[in-house]
Amino acid sequence: MRLAVVGAGAVGRSVVDLASEYGHEVVAVADSSSAVVADRTGGRGTGVDSDAVVARKAERGIVGDGDPEDALAADYDVLVEATPTTLGDAEPGFSHVRTALERDRHAVLANKGPVAERFGDLRSLVNDSDGDIRFEATVGGAIPAVSTVEDIEPGHVTAVRGVLNGTANFILTRMAAEGLDYEHVLAEAQDLGVAEADPSFDVDGTDAALKCVILANVLSFGAADDPVDAREFTLDDADVEGIRDVPGSTLRLATEDGRTVRLIGEATGETVRVAPRLVPENGTLAVSGTQNIVQIETTHAGRLNISGRGAGGPETASAVLGDVGRLE
Numbered sequence: 001m002r003l004a005v006v007g008a009g010a011v012g013r014s015v016v017d018l019a020s021e022y023g024h025e026v027v028a029v030a031d032s033s034s035a036v037v038a039d040r041t042g043g044r045g046t047g048v049d050s051d052a053v054v055a056r057k058a059e060r061g062i063v064g065d066g067d068p069e070d071a072l073a074a075d076y077d078v079l080v081e082a083t084p085t086t087l088g089d090a091e092p093g094f095s096h097v098r099t100a101l102e103r104d105r106h107a108v109l110a111n112k113g114p115v116a117e118r119f120g121d122l123r124s125l126v127n128d129s130d131g132d133i134r135f136e137a138t139v140g141g142a143i144p145a146v147s148t149v150e151d152i153e154p155g156h157v158t159a160v161r162g163v164l165n166g167t168a169n170f171i172l173t174r175m176a177a178e179g180l181d182y183e184h185v186l187a188e189a190q191d192l193g194v195a196e197a198d199p200s201f202d203v204d205g206t207d208a209a210l211k212c213v214i215l216a217n218v219l220s221f222g223a224a225d226d227p228v229d230a231r232e233f234t235l236d237d238a239d240v241e242g243i244r245d246v247p248g249s250t251l252r253l254a255t256e257d258g259r260t261v262r263l264i265g266e267a268t269g270e271t272v273r274v275a276p277r278l279v280p281e282n283g284t285l286a287v288s289g290t291q292n293i294v295q296i297e298t299t300h301a302g303r304l305n306i307s308g309r310g311a312g313g314p315e316t317a318s319a320v321l322g323d324v325g326r327l328e
Contacts, residue, residue, distance in 0.1 A: 001324050002047075004028040004074050006096050007082030008057050010313035011110045011137070015080055015320050016050045022321040029053050029063045030071035032083075036064025037074045072099050078324050082110040085210070087235060090114040097122065097133065104130035108323040110137040110316055116210040119217040120232040134323035139211045140164060142315040143308045144322070145294040146218060152298055154222025154269070159297040161266035164211045166290030166310050167195045167202035168243050168263040172251070172276075173288045176260050181248040194290060204242035205274040206235070208265040212274060213238055215267035223269055233272060241275040254278055260286050 001024045005012050008031035019026050025047040028037040038048045053063050072079070079100035083093050090113035097107040097114055102125070109115055114122055115135045126133055139145045140162075149157050163169050167189060174185040186203070189195035201207050216233040224230035243263055254260050262285055264277040279285045284305050287293045292310030297303055309315040 001025070001077045001328060002027045002075065003078050003080055003324065004030075004071050004076035005080045005082060006030045006068070006071055007080075007084070007111070008053075008063050009082065009084065011316045011320070012080070012082035013054050013057060014313035014317035015082060016048075016053055018314065018317050018321060020047075020050065022325065024321065024324055026050060026053075027076050028071035028074035030066075030068040031057065031063050032068065034062035034064050035066040035068050035071040037066055037070050072096060076105060078106045078108055078327060080108050080110070080320055080324075081114070082320070085112045087113060087117060090117040094118050094121070098125055101125045101129040101131045101133070106131045106327045107133045108137070108320050108327070109133065109135040110320055112138040112207075112210045112214065115217070116213040117234050119214075119221070119234075123221065123227060132327060134326060135214065136323045137316045137319035138214050140292050140294055140306075141308070141310040141312060142318050143292055143294055143306050143310060144319070145215065145296075145306065147322075147326070148294075148296060148304065148306060149215065149218055150222065152296070152301065152304075154219045156299045156301075157219060157296055158299060159266060159268045160212075160215045160219070160294060161264060161285075161297075162294040163262050163285060163287050163292050164208040164265045164294070164310060165202050165205075165263060166292060167199060168205070168208070169287065169292070170194050170290050171203065172243060172246070172261055172263065175246070175248055176251040176255060179248060179252055182244060182246060203244055205240040205263060205265075206242075208263060209235060209238040209240045209272065209274045212265040212267040212272045216269065216272045219267065219269040231269070238272040238274060240273075243276055246276050255281065258282075262286060 093111040221230040265274040293307040
């Protein structure tokens with residue numbers, strides 16, 4: 001498959017770097033201010049020089065000398081949307097995907113915004129296109145949460161819950177292990193690069209909530225006999241509580257009782273909730289560090305657990321490229 005990659009952060013660069021290992025060719029790459037498009041004059045030609053693109057981004061902060069619009073207009077089979085997540089109108093990611101679908105091309109998203117905030121609009125665009133969308137990478141990095149729910153069939157899934165943010169989980173794990181308070185561990189996480197300078201997106205539960213909103217949309221639309229009857233979820237529909245106000249004393253008391261605290265998100269076809277919860281200290285949901293876990297409740301197969309790395313460039317890129325393979 002010929003890929004146009006829009007977004008040159010950790011995920012986009014990893015897609016560019018790894019695409020050939022999955023049998024795909026990158027024909028265009030764009031960041032917010034530049035682009036490079038393969039010269040395909042006179043025939044099929046070759047893709048962009050992936051090593052040169054990655055090196056140029058690291059050294060000069062750009063991927064090429066072209067305009068970002070050049071990548072959207074390139075001759076590709078699949079657009080990879082890997083720009084940063086934005087809320088509300090989910091722009092510019094939504095428009096990038098719309099452009100691909102209006103050209104009857106496929107789109108694979110690592111960007112959570114369009115799927116969490118404008119899922120109904122995306123489905124409408126897909127209905128009018130010969131292209132399709134995939135978005136495994138928007139939930140849990142390398143963990144195949146979305147595809148597993150789809151394989152089971154959403155009508156046979158009653159709930160999906162789990163630990164879906166590595167930064168919050170690292171902080172809670174360290175607080176419990178060392179008996180430290182939130183602010184101390186947050187500073188440590190920032191020093192280690194686990195938490196951003198502004199950690200709000202992670203510690204306030206927004207990131208986990210977006211992932212749960214996406215899962216709720218998959219459940220709602222997948223289970224509906226007619227998509228018109230499906231309930232569309234956005235972040236505004238989520239009940240969200242973060243970890244800023246979890247005191248170290250709560251974790252110490254929980255440990256004495258054989259329990260611990262994790263930021264747990266849960267999605268059904270009717271509700272989305274994210275909040276710190278007490279869980280058994282040695283239970284399935286008590287994953288440590290930056291690990292994530294997804295727990296799927298089914299009507300016939302019982303409870304399924306999938307755990308692994310929920311973030312990271314190569315990890316998330318593997319989910320993107322897996323989705324590309326599903327579109328072949």
